[in-house]
Amino acid sequence: MEVSTNPWIWILMILLLFVAYWYLGGPRNLPPGSAGIPILGYLPFLDQFSYKTFKILGQKYGNVFHLYLGSRLVIVLNDYFSIHEAFIKNSDTFSGRPSDNVFKESTTNNLGLTANDGEYWKQHRRFILNYFKNNGYGKLNLEPIILVEKPFCNVINLHGITFLLQDEIDHFIKELKNHVGKSFNIKPLLMHTAGNNICILATGKRFDYNSPEFRLLISTIFSPKLVPFASLNSFFPWLVQLPWSDKILKREKTKKYFDRVNNAVAGVIRSVKHEYVSGQEGNYIHAFMTENHKRKQVNEADDFFSDLSLLHMSRSLILAGIETTSSTLLYCLLYMTLYPEVQKNVQNEIDRVIGHERQPSYDDRMQMIYTEATILEIFRKSCVVPLSIPHRCRKTITIGGHVIPQDVMVIPNIWAIHHDPRLWGDPHTFRPERFIDRGRRIILSEYILPFSLGKRACVGEPLARMEIFLCFVSLLQHFTFVPPIGEELHLESYPGLTIRPKCENICAVLREYPF
Numbered sequence: 001m002e003v004s005t006n007p008w009i010w011i012l013m014i015l016l017l018f019v020a021y022w023y024l025g026g027p028r029n030l031p032p033g034s035a036g037i038p039i040l041g042y043l044p045f046l047d048q049f050s051y052k053t054f055k056i057l058g059q060k061y062g063n064v065f066h067l068y069l070g071s072r073l074v075i076v077l078n079d080y081f082s083i084h085e086a087f088i089k090n091s092d093t094f095s096g097r098p099s100d101n102v103f104k105e106s107t108t109n110n111l112g113l114t115a116n117d118g119e120y121w122k123q124h125r126r127f128i129l130n131y132f133k134n135n136g137y138g139k140l141n142l143e144p145i146i147l148v149e150k151p152f153c154n155v156i157n158l159h160g161i162t163f164l165l166q167d168e169i170d171h172f173i174k175e176l177k178n179h180v181g182k183s184f185n186i187k188p189l190l191m192h193t194a195g196n197n198i199c200i201l202a203t204g205k206r207f208d209y210n211s212p213e214f215r216l217l218i219s220t221i222f223s224p225k226l227v228p229f230a231s232l233n234s235f236f237p238w239l240v241q242l243p244w245s246d247k248i249l250k251r252e253k254t255k256k257y258f259d260r261v262n263n264a265v266a267g268v269i270r271s272v273k274h275e276y277v278s279g280q281e282g283n284y285i286h287a288f289m290t291e292n293h294k295r296k297q298v299n300e301a302d303d304f305f306s307d308l309s310l311l312h313m314s315r316s317l318i319l320a321g322i323e324t325t326s327s328t329l330l331y332c333l334l335y336m337t338l339y340p341e342v343q344k345n346v347q348n349e350i351d352r353v354i355g356h357e358r359q360p361s362y363d364d365r366m367q368m369i370y371t372e373a374t375i376l377e378i379f380r381k382s383c384v385v386p387l388s389i390p391h392r393c394r395k396t397i398t399i400g401g402h403v404i405p406q407d408v409m410v411i412p413n414i415w416a417i418h419h420d421p422r423l424w425g426d427p428h429t430f431r432p433e434r435f436i437d438r439g440r441r442i443i444l445s446e447y448i449l450p451f452s453l454g455k456r457a458c459v460g461e462p463l464a465r466m467e468i469f470l471c472f473v474s475l476l477q478h479f480t481f482v483p484p485i486g487e488e489l490h491l492e493s494y495p496g497l498t499i500r501p502k503c504e505n506i507c508a509v510l511r512e513y514p515f
């Protein structure tokens, strides 16, 4: 037999082999799904709001399906029951994070909470959740309890976290009063307040909006648009091997960005580190330092709570908490502007339960059924982290009768749950009343998952829920929000990992008292 010397035949054969490998070379017994086209996988067919495409694909492939995004195999969980089976019933198995270039390159050895999934992550997660629990985050009537229980009184323990959040809201309202009656881009102010609430957690105090540390922090965090390059890095991990990968992946720019963020976070840490007195636990940074000392006494080699860890942990909280909370608050105001009758109902409830002479407290929500229902409906509709953060399946397991291979990336489509007509009937209608039982009680739905669920669910949830309630209620106590003259408001968002409203201009009108 003669071997062909025609190079085109060889090129064609290699191409055919590559295509055959692309379609047949992956793991067997995957859930239904699509490999898309060679090299790019299903990426070219995804809408820029990929959660919407996933929802449609769920109708074709079922609620557990696979896709290749670039060369990366991804399993999408597209309904409540599959996500619950994975993240609650098999929470350990699904608590991994993809061991990803993106995480590795943005942190030092995967330090911080979001990227890590080993013993280090477990211990830090437990530590911060305990810190929240012991310091009144998310609880009612805490101030007196804290006062009695805590030997090392500092600002938080004396007055309770509610007091500090209220103080921040006071400053926010004062600032907003400078802009009443005109079109005002409220997003930066919302980011300032969300940023300060995390600083309160970290340092036990708020920062003046004009203080150098705070200005640096806020201005640094959201400057560059690096998400497209992070996605390239994640879905085409082999790009890293190419000689010009640094340029394609903008690695230099990414590195500089994270250096700047580290520098800004270090400034916040420095501002309280020097005030530390041995044994103090009154803010997260001091509690962290005390934990480090305790551990060192037992085992000098234990460096889980090192200075570098403190930097990365604080950074995790700041990066995960500011954009999410400020976007949710912005959606609160946009929905009120677009649904004035809902705004009126919330204000009537505020007037009845709180009045205008005192500040709202977190306890008030027990009597504010309509307001609570409105916030739940905003959580449902806005769903600012629609695909959560990707998980990794730590061992091969069966979900919904489908085999999920070890180490595969798992994406839960939370947006699909929030918009599932089988759960909500009319998912696209904004209707707070769906959460009220015969006008008297809140219907707590397990299908509302803005913070995800299971072992990896958002650690900042207790703080986020408190600040959203207190800020939303305080704002509607003082102002009515209306569309700025000549501007059309809508609820559309930018594409990205988080849903960020495009409309940032709003008009606040001061409410008249007495009402």
Ligand code: HEM
Pocket (backbone or CB within 6 Å): 113, 114, 115, 125, 198, 201, 316, 317, 318, 320, 321, 322, 324, 325, 328, 384, 385, 388, 389, 390, 450, 451, 452, 453, 455, 456, 457, 458, 459, 460, 461, 463, 464
């Ligand atoms: C409305 C506001 C917020 C929303 C909707 C939100 C949502 C989420 C979601 C969906 C996740 C991913 C969970 C998963 O992997 O399954 C997450 C993770 C996380 N969030 Fe939030 N979040 C909010 C506010 C905050 C705040 C205020 C903080 C900090 C104080 C914070 C800190 C974190 C951290 C550190 C993680 C990573 C947890 C881990 O990997 O173990 N978040 N958040």
